Amino acid sequence: MKKYSVLIVGGGSTYTPGMVLMLLSQLDRFPLRKIKLYDNDPERQEVIARACEIIIHEKAPEIEFLASTNPEEAYTDIDFAMAQIRVGKYAMRELDEKIPLKYDVVGQETCGPGGIAYGMRSIGGILENLDYMEKYSPNAWMLNYSNPAAIVAEATRRLRPNSKIINICDMPIELENHMATILGLKSRKEMDVRYFGLNHFGWWTEIHDKAGNDLMPRLKEHVRKYGYVEDESLYTDPKRDSWHATYQKARDILELDDAYLPNTYLKYYLFQDYVVKHSDKNYTRTNEVMDGREKDVFTACRKVAEDGHCHDDLFDVDNHATFIVDLATGIANNTHERMLLITENKGAIANFDPTAMVEVPCLVGKNGIEPLAMGEIPQFQKGLMEQQVSVEKLVVDAWITGSYHKLWQALTLSKTVPSATVAKQILDELIEANKGYWPELK
Ligand SMILES: NC(=O)c1ccc[n+]([C@@H]2O[C@H](COP(=O)([O-])OP(=O)(O)OC[C@H]3O[C@@H](n4cnc5c(N)ncnc54)[C@H](O)[C@@H]3O)[C@@H](O)[C@H]2O)c1
Ligand SMILES: O=P(O)(O)OC[C@H]1O[C@H](O[C@H]2[C@H](O)[C@@H](O)[C@@H](O)O[C@@H]2CO)[C@H](O)[C@@H](O)[C@@H]1O
Ligand SMILES: [Mn+2]
DSSP, X not given: OOOEEXXXXXXXXXXXXXXXXXXXXXXXXXXXEEEEEEOSOHHHHHHHHHHHHHHHHHHOTTSEEEEESOXXXXXXXXXXXXXXXXXXXXXXXHHXXXXXXXXXXXXXSSSHHHHXXXXXXXHHHHHHHHHHHHHHOTTOEEEEOOSSHHHHHHHHHHHOTTOOEEEOOSHHHHHHHHHHHHHTOSOGGGEEEEEEEETTEEEEEEEEETTOOBOHHHHHHHHHHHTTOSOGGGOOOGGGHHHHXXXXXXXXXHHHOOSSEEOGGGHHHHSHHHHHHTOOTTSOHHHHHIIIIIHHHHHHHHHHHHHTSOOTTSSOOOXXXXXXXXXXXXXXXXXXXXXXXXXXXXXXXXXXXXXXXXXXXXXXETTEEEEOOOBOOOHHHHHHHHHHHHXXXXXXXXXXXXXXXXXXXXXXXXXXXXXXXXXXXXXXXXXXXXXXXXXXXX
16 A cells, blocks of 8 residues: 655644544554654744654654754655644634624634634734645645635635645544444445535535435434533533533524524624623633643643653544544545535525535545535525635625724624624734734734
């Protein structure tokens, strides 16, 4: 079997050690000859890299390891770039969340003004990395899960239309894992799903088992009572409490429209007032992540480097990230596996903008991905999606043209923002906070 060379872009990410352990657990179906890390922050990557080097040396010494902040060295001789960058890191995410909250508007990583601000920072970072990949390994594929994936996908569709980049999100996968547990199935792969939407903005329309039995009635009965919480006793970690509330809130989203099962991110657009009321303006999700995941991962990495070896219980293997290997092997082996991916609509949702970047089931093969037809969607979902996709397109317009007005319109159109006046106040603060990260707006 061919052996692959993989570059993790954003090597200093909190997800890197779990991702490396996941890759090492999948070598029988995705054999590797090299694992490389690339980041533009040498100090941050160094801590993670020293631990990864020891882990790889212990578990698979035949795999070459290299961590670099030099784009040529990092991007030369790779087959896949797995991108997980966060331009501006947690310091900027914190502002994305806290600035809108000052105006009683949702403060969230990828939704509303925070997601727009993050999008304005991410576009340049992703383009820069895509260009390195095309220069140094022109046959490679970028599997991107850097956020906000919807805005990044629209930007690369417009600005790098021929690039080999596929954008993917783990939220539907995580929720399908919950569904499988609720149903008592061994794996989400025992379900055949139909789904449509935008990234962080979608619905499951059908879920069947492999014998063709409809699983929706049982799932809806559970979600009506408990949301996507499979088992209350699993939620003992206070650092994940806000996820617990998010899974529970699916109850109310289903009550509003019980035709389909919703993605949990819809809560930010449908229950904005509830979200703001339950947010702590001084301690947001970023603070939870910095006090939780970031501290845990960096402490564990320093311990591995000090001890010179890795104890098995130090890191969680990112098992649910095996979808990235599914995607890579789908391309490498032309498997035509069906996966939920972000792609240009091109009629997959019949009554929706053909140029919109939508999230639908696709077939994965050697030449990329092909969306499957999901048919027509109802007025409620269509209306919501048209508004949100217009926000995403206006952000990309603003980034390309440097237009203050386009970005003001984008914020005003976001369902999370109450008026053009509030949109302008938030925008003006975000511009100050993002100096050096956004193109200059006129
Ligand atoms: N699509 C999904 O479903 C999904 C799931 C989880 C996380 N994510 C995304 O993964 C990313 C990483 O998340 P995290 O919480 O681990 O963040 P993190 O801040 O720990 O790591 C991101 C790394 O990216 C680096 N970086 C920033 N700009 C860069 C650039 N231009 N080139 C190279 N490296 C750069 C930073 O220095 C940092 O080390 C985020 O974009 C997050 O939103 C996506
Ligand atoms: O607030 P964070 O940084 O913990 O998570 C933000 C990301 O949330 C989603 O991914 C989740 C996943 O759905 C969750 O269940 C768990 O497995 O962790 C993942 C990462 O935290 C979302 O899909 C991403 O786009 C967000 O970046
Ligand atoms: Mn996501």
